[in-house]
Amino acid sequence: MNLIIFSEKDVIANTASTVRIQLGGRQLDHLLSVHKAEPNSILRVGQLNGKLGQGRVVSINEQAAMLDVTLHQAPPTPLPLTLVLALPRPKMMRRIINSISMLGVKDLYLIHSYRVDKSYWSTPFLQPEALHEQLLLGLEQSIDTQLPNIHLRKRFKPFVEDELPLLCSNKRAMVAHPYNAQPCPPSSLEESILAIGPEGGFIPYEIDKLQEAGMQTIEIGQRILRVETAVTALLSRLFPVI
Amino acid sequence: MNLIIFSEKDVIANTASTVRIQLGGRQLDHLLSVHKAEPNSILRVGQLNGKLGQGRVVSINEQAAMLDVTLHQAPPTPLPLTLVLALPRPKMMRRIINSISMLGVKDLYLIHSYRVDKSYWSTPFLQPEALHEQLLLGLEQSIDTQLPNIHLRKRFKPFVEDELPLLCSNKRAMVAHPYNAQPCPPSSLEESILAIGPEGGFIPYEIDKLQEAGMQTIEIGQRILRVETAVTALLSRLFPVI
Structure with missing residues (x-):
């Protein structure tokens, strides 16, 4: 604290x-x-x-x-980022929410994906009070006061078809995916949106849909990282300050 | 796995x-x-x-x-890095060792520092079998086979005076410290050595000693990150691939 x-x-x-x-x-x-x-x-x-x-x-x-x-x-400047994350396993959820808050992300979409077990949506860690607690712990760690907004999207297709194209417009729009991807773009304070898949990654159909919505696939190296580590590594690469 | x-x-x-x-x-x-x-x-x-x-x-x-x-x-290329880390709290130790192995670090010095409680040195997580287990889990995650070397240094002064100057020679030598520091240098595959302090940071005397040994203070932003997150953020910033 x-x-x-x-x-x-x-x-x-x-x-x-x-x-x-x-x-x-x-x-x-x-x-x-x-x-x-x-x-x-x-x-x-x-x-x-x-x-x-x-x-x-x-x-x-x-x-x-x-x-x-x-x-x-004034509190520290937020990252100019909307983060779209496949719902993590309940075991990892609290740490990831805490980390994202600590890193200065202010807009987080937790979405469904083929490799997300449906049961994960009923974890108590997704209750508003449980989320609030982890967000607060992250702010206390990094000396920030601005609470992130978390949006839950339990259906992949309506989200990527109806909401995502608008979220991507006028932004640097990226999905982290290590196959047939561009290298990670240079660090910048440009408004950005980044999607990160579940353990095992997004399936090809999902990558197609994310690309149709305006996202470009990017990668930062050949190692397969745990989700929490991938989030930190990508944000640190994409933005000049954390 | x-x-x-x-x-x-x-x-x-x-x-x-x-x-x-x-x-x-x-x-x-x-x-x-x-x-x-x-x-x-x-x-x-x-x-x-x-x-x-x-x-x-x-x-x-x-x-x-x-x-x-x-x-x-061949397994993935190791990071060209010697990492010097103040011994983490036992509660964090396993995750940090696992992360460091996952990220491709092959040389890790765990050192004492003023803000490291002496009792941390007797945690069972520092036993060779316990360290080996976490290193292996990290390699299994990131699809690597090369086991990192861990060196334990229970006394700060002999380490920084007798060993560190040699470890720093001909390397990009840095200590992460958010006060009076240079911005993080550009990403490169140059041979590097990086020191990261405990929670609460190195004390001024320790920073002086690390600078005398050849390290330059660097920072990546105003947020205070947990040690594990700081390691990932710094390595992702310093090296073009992870």
């Missing part, structure tokens, strides 16, 4: 220059056990979907911490 | 053109449950520290599988 993120519900008073917040739960535990926070300790604080700043501890005990917060700094 | 890797102990006969191997345990389970292998099934096989090729199933049952293997293809 490199950043304490508060939201509206934590605010107990508001003046022109400072916000007074009250924290409990996981954040209080962290303040006590890791920061050994005491009155007047200064901590890095951010407002969910708002600015970064610092908080001064007013009081702290086993029940609650009260902080006076001033906010003055 | 995208590759079945065998070693000398699995070889039961050898002719000029083929090697007959016998497999059990985890590999047999995978052949039966994932590949649904039967006699004459063809599978991708590699020899540990040797070539890649294919294997034809001669016989398979609950006790053992016998395959005739022909080897004809």
